[in-house]
Amino acid sequence: MKKRTPRRTPKKRSIIVPLLLTACLFLLLLGGLFALNSINKLSDEIADKFAGKRWAVPATIYARPLELYPGLELSPNMLEKELELAAYRKESPIHSAGGYNRKGSIINLVTRDFTFPSGLEKSTAIRVTFKGKTVADIRTTTGANVPTVRLDPAPIGSIHPLVHEDRVILKSEEIPQLLRDSLISVEDQDFYSHHGLSPLGIARAMLANIKAGRMIQGGSTLTQQLVKNFFLTSERTLTRKLQEAVMAVILETRYSKDEILTAYINEVFLGQDGARAIHGFGLASQFYFRRELQDLSVAQIATLVGMVKGPSYYDPRRHHDNCLARREVVLKLMLSEKRINEEAYTKALAEPLTDVTPPKNGLNRFPAFVELVKRQLKTEYREEDLKTEGLKILTTLDPQVQWKMEDQIKNTMASLKKRAGGDSLQLAMIITGREDGEIQALVGDVNPTEAGFNRALDALRPIGSLVKPAVYLTALSQGYTLATPLTDTPVSVKSGGKQWQPENYDRKQHGTVALYRALAKSYNLATVNLGLEIGLENVISTIANLGYTEPLEPYPSLLLGAPNMTPLQVSEIYQTIASGGFHVPLRSIQSVIGQNGQLLTRYGLEVEQRFSPELMFVLHHALERVFTEGTASGHHLAGKNLYAGKTGTSNDLRDSWFAGFSDTHMAVTWIGRDDNKPTGLSGSSGALVVWGKVMDAISSQPLEMVEPEGISWARIDTETLESVSFPATNTTLLPFVTGTEPQSAWSPPKVDMDIIEEKARSLWDSINDMLQ
């Protein structure tokens, strides 16, 4: 510094200048303080996002895993349908996990890795051979026999805000090196040398832009792009640009290049699927190619890398040519940067853009079931966690059963609508496993893909005669038998200040009838007389024991099913009946698994005995007679010992119900109208028709009733209800809880088809055992 000029007004200056400068410095310091503050805040924000969970990942809901084993009834077509649902690729030869092909009655497939509650099930290559509509055998590629293979389950729903981001988060080691390399070549060549900002990159971009006369290249580093997507809004202001730069630098100081690149690869936006935004290369790979990222070809990697620049403009499906041209640019760059060799380059150029059709979205395909799952989840998990924690929800939905049910509903309802109710006819149906109470299929609308009012869960309707098994079960538990004579004669009861005079459906009286027949024929008068005899409170406690949890008032009309219940509540009751008196909570969720594969909740099988097997065996027999001689005898397979169940019809034919079970399934069907007007359908002319068609489609073996120890059989005359010794017309053989059989009965030798069948079966078993 040169010698200063002499001071002119030294005294005045010496005060003002320092004061001013002090003020300036003060402001600077203050500004610095603020900057420090905001840098610290930014830094913490960044740390939070990086160190903890970085993304909100919606929970995914899965169907039950398909268990394949020899003997399973499954046609090759239906297996293909299930593989499609799980977004398998049809390809020959199979490239990698998630691929399959079919040659006639043989399906080759490679399952994907999946973490079940029992642990990781590794990807498996198998050959499934069918014989007709049955799996005949399953072999490995080396020819070894496999007893059972569990496929990775199909996703059927997710829990997220209406408009949302979706992604599959990859770990660093899951990312192909070629992807990293080409991404860097294309987006940020100085990535490994800069500190978040790249002056060189900006200069290069500017030069390119000047040359081209327009914006063709951006100078943002991958780090800046990540910061932009991660933390900032899309507004384009200088402040934001500055913020971006500062944050990029912070990010680079705190995290390694590998972490930043991995985050980028998981974050970047790569397309839109309706309201779902496709983020990250992992999900994009599944979405565009039905493959895991590790299985992509060079050309496919180039396609995705090219799409970063403009996922919509370069969409391989909607803008094929743009995408193809962009892929070529990327491939050229890959070659010139020596990321790939000449041979790979030529091969990639010749590859088609994509070899798969868009995955049929299994999400939203089963809205009624998924809603049930969500409701249950919300009672146990915070909504926030469901939307962000990447939970895997394994459910009980069996797409095979659901599809068959939907097909039959569609066919049957078309003809029912013509006969009654017109287009306003509505329906709900629930199917469960007979013994385990797992809800395998559910619809809440006559159009199963409609996601509106879920009648299976929410339609509260009078259940009509569906209540009768509870009345008769109460009687049986008090010592009544199937042969007990009941009086089907008029009855008048005072109820709520009014006289109540129920009538039979056919408006006739039937005099003295056997108990089993009154139930099978659904006689109202006999039931009311019986119910009043055994006590309304006792009937109510039976209904509660069967699994109904709401309080019931002891009105006599209860005996004819005046209470309103939802199809789901009816299912709880009939589940207990179907499983032989064991209450099994109905389940739609098997387990909940955390993002890292850890088991969070398991809903295991639980049973609770509520009624003795003997009582239930006797009740089942009467419910079988509903098909052989009762209100369901119109069903076309009625005589074949396939089903047991009960019709239900409410006043003026407003509700048509059927509830019952086959050897393998329990099902409840309701048909009615939302405006509660009469449908013109009774339980047997409406719900039973649908129920029967569905059950015919999903069950094949006859209904097996295992006879418990304490059962005795006796023959009675169906007219006099007296015990008789020998088979003759107008006689029938009935089961009794031992000790309650007609006293005078000479216990006849059990000459009955049941016995012969039982003998034949045990003979067959022993032959089987010998052969093994």
Added chain:
Amino acid sequence: MSRQINNIIKFSCNKRVHTTLPILALLALLLNGCAIKQPVQQPAYPTKKPSTHTTPSKRPTPSYPAPQVVQPQPEPSPQTTPATTYTPKTGAGGALYSSAQGAINRGDYQQAEMSLERALKIEPRNAHYWYSMAQVKYKQKQYSQTVHLCSKSKSLAGKNSQLISLNDDLSAKARQQL
């Protein structure tokens, strides 16, 4: 210039020593914090050094792992639970049942439970599977569930008196614990 600054500092030091010093300290800290090269504590997870090698242009042909076959385990008779004479039939249910027996012998009851649930899905009314489930629940000290499962098994056991009495025994044992 420097004299002026000195003056200021002097001035400040003299008059505002209390407020200015901390601010200066902060300024120093800020400058320090802004230094890009300054190493900041790294997060705890492993950081791989990026490699810059070129990728092999040939993709390795994927080799498929062999299927996880549920191997029927040799069945040493469990010491604490009575053995049944039941030999599982071959086939899916039997394989899963055997694998459950293996898990029981290892003391891995949750695994056993899950295998049995799978077996029961294939053969829902196999009384032996239900009995095995009762055994698992007993091991897990869920005695009330044991009793119910024994009843379930019994209700499906038909005329198999041996299985019925096994269920009765286990049920009685469980009841004692209730």
